[in-house]
Amino acid sequence: MSARAETKLWIAQRASAAVLALCVVVHLMVIVYAVRGGLSAAEILGRTRGNPGWLAFYGVFVLAAAVHAPIGLRTIAMEWLGWRGRSLSIAVHLLALVLAVVGLRAAWAVFAP
């Protein structure tokens, strides 16, 4: 892969890591708040359903993870398995797609009434 493309991947992973750092902190705080406050599943859904803020937050979270994880796994596959080339590229693109679809579906499920 070209120097330009590799550098772009690096930028994408760094940028998505910055987004994830923020998202993970907020996500963990929300979990702690929900558990310690003793919110039931129904009460949590009552707050997330129809709330575009939470949909946007978890949408961004999912997309950042879908960008970040495949790039990192691609590096691990190259270093540890010696896997390179087009098949690896296809595999990590598929992984990104699966993460995005599954994640967005989950985010939508707690938003949709």
Next chain:
Amino acid sequence: MTTLQVDVWRGAESGRYQRFEVPREAHQTVLDVVTYIQRRLDATLAYRFACRVGMCGSCAMTVNGVARWTCRTHVSKVAHGGRVEIGPLANLPVIKDLATDMREFFDKWARARGSLVPTVTRKDDFARVPPDSPARAAASAGIECIGCGVCYASCDVVAWNADYLGPAALNRAWTLVNDVRDGARVERLRAVAGDAGCHACHTHMSCTERCPKAIAPTASIAGLKRATALAVLKGEL
């Protein structure tokens, strides 16, 4: 007289450690030990050294599992229980005993465009570089490399990815990226980007930990990551 038990690698890629008994001296260096063995005990022992004072970078070996410059490593610092194990540098082909083939190590400096591309001729005036400019400070931080290969032998990424240019070559490239006299900035950034270059670094910092000259190749590699990213965003790369 106390003696030191020394296990020295004999052979090439395959071989074994051979035990020698060496008289213990005050202020004895690991290179002194190897030299004693070669001159007094077994003349067939192959090793490499030149300056003996930490300038030439030719005497690096693996001492008790850690890559070190042997001429500046005192036995008292590394010998545990009167024993020391001395082997060739890791991540390099072994020619014989303690001597490694360093061609690939130096070829990678060339692949990282590790030589200055001048923009002026000898007829032009000297370049005036302010000593306190950020670029000069960045270059100065990495310029004292003696090419000993300790960082290269200590690097996990080199072990995993044979194409990886390694800390020394990338550090050299970073000093040139910061050299205002150089005329090959973009070509050099292109040469050091990618999965064989700076972006493969995992920031384990073994190079920085082990560099006998206290250089931080990790910082230089981070600098290259920033420089290549900026070059891509500016459309130069």
